[in-house]
Amino acid sequence: MKMTQLFGKTSKTEGSDYKISSHRLLTQAGYIRESTAGRYYMLPLGMVVQSKMTDVIRKHMNAAGAQELIMPTLHPLELWQETNRTTSASFELMKVVDRRGAPFALGGTAEEMAVDLVRKFNISYKDLPFNIYQFSNKFRDEMRARGGLLRVREFMMKDAYSFGTEEQFKQAYQQMWDSYVAIFEELGIKVDVVAADNGYIGGEYCHEFVMESEVGESRYFIDPTSGYAAHEDVTIFKVEDMNLDEELQAMQAIDAERGPTMNDGVLHHNLPLWQQIKDVLYFDEATKRYILAIIRGDFEVNETKLMQASGAWELRAATEQEIREDLKSEPGFISPVNFVKKGVKTGYEVVVIADKSLRTARNMYGGANARNKDLLNINIDRDFTADKEADIALAQPGFLSLDGGELIEKKGIEVGNIFQLGYHYSNLMHDAEYTDENGMRQKYYMGCYGIGVGRTLAAIVEAHHDDKGIVWPASIAPYTIIISQLGDDEAVIKAAHGMYKKLTTAGIQVLYDDRVGVRPGEKFADADLIGIPYRVVVSAKTVAAGKYEVKARTDSQGQLLDENAVMQLVLGNKN
């Protein structure tokens, strides 16, 4: 490609809105251009990189036996209604209506479509297992797009859906896991595979592929000694027993003139924080229930775990007024003991969820559902019970994993994920079945697997750049080598042209900076900014020497080589 013909320009001035390296570099170097917030034009240079990325992903998907197809962008809304996702995911579903008034969702993920497609074929066990995937633009009505390509409202995603029996699924999941590891390695980024929460996608477990980065939005923990890695939302950790050897003491109600915080309780009673019971009252707008979360005082409530345990999905903190009026309690003094479980509003329920940590301490203390009244020596089972006991505790840096190692907190960019969906969709959607060996109809067991191509592109740039620009890994560099032609002597142009032809003929992708009247400094700066792995300079000097000056993007000095040596060097490092 000749630079004079390439659409898109580099820019010397930096936009003031670009806070993130990948955003700034991709824009300045002419790979992308913003349309409106969270929507981008992918320019020719960006397209070359993107198609190299999709080539890599496609290669590994196909090698894993997955088959590419493409689904419509507009999904009949009735499919989303079939799985109740018009409500559970409505906060980010984009909808459109055609002229007849038929409603559609702009596809943000395509589980329903995949099932709908499969059920149009009358499949049997002989057809299983299989995995179908597509590359397509996805739409998410994000509240707030940010960070260039990191969080957008429209983006290209590779999404795959596997169908099979429960036994077959294990292999499908592992296969995608392995493929993803290989894909990200080939794309030049190092990822951690972390257990995560399924959220509105459904299913019971999933894993995120996260590249560690300061600008990422995923928080996760790893135990480097055992390799345990999990998203903050689902991290489990070791909870030490505290005083289980103590005798149970008689519960005692006392006056306690204190403030409403946990620390006020500690100071007033001169007892450890862990022995206090923390009571946090939530309200779930979706199911109209109050949810009282109780936990050992030295832990925080993990709202994702709490939602899992309670079945809530629109959790918010209860207001002081609700605590007083609906639950006859007092902020700062809530207690599971004699907790009023019938809310005053009809149709509203109250659920108490206890964290498992409450079984690691005895003779605990806390409020008594009235101002300045506390209880001492509270014990689970004897003094109160919960509707459900579960792990609802939030991990903190320094806690120990179940394997015993210290948990380290990390931030990262989630570039891909794999979900076990199980029977989630086949239960919710009719005819999501196959015929088994005995002629009986059975539900199929599913998984889905996504890679955000644009976000991965941004992640690669985050991982591969310096103060001058992008430093592409060879596997996805838009071009392998850039020819910087300096000056406009006929001999120089002839030599540069000859090199361009020769390299191109050899199947090497070349960007030829054939601009005349552009000074060397600008050409070098552009070559660095765009990030091409090799640069060959053709100038009056090199022509006089009968050689070419070649250097790798990261080298500071070039070397003079003859034509054949250049060819050899580049061919040896072609992707």
Add this chain to the structure above:
RNA sequence: CGGGGCGUAGCGCAGCUUGGUAGCGCGCAGCGUUCGGGACGCUGAGGUCGCAGGUUCAAAUCCUGUCGCCCCGACCA
């Protein structure tokens, strides 16, 4: 959706307080001198001042509304 900031040429900004012919730098086009790490001179093109109302003889400037963008938070592939 809450808090804060901002919309003036492709990009970065000044002008607004105190209404009176719309400016600067970069970039872009032409000519010339230059030419190995973002040169210099001259000339030129490019703007319904986000949009819609209002006040006024007169609005980029004042008032109202609205849309968009950025940051923090809430939310979340």
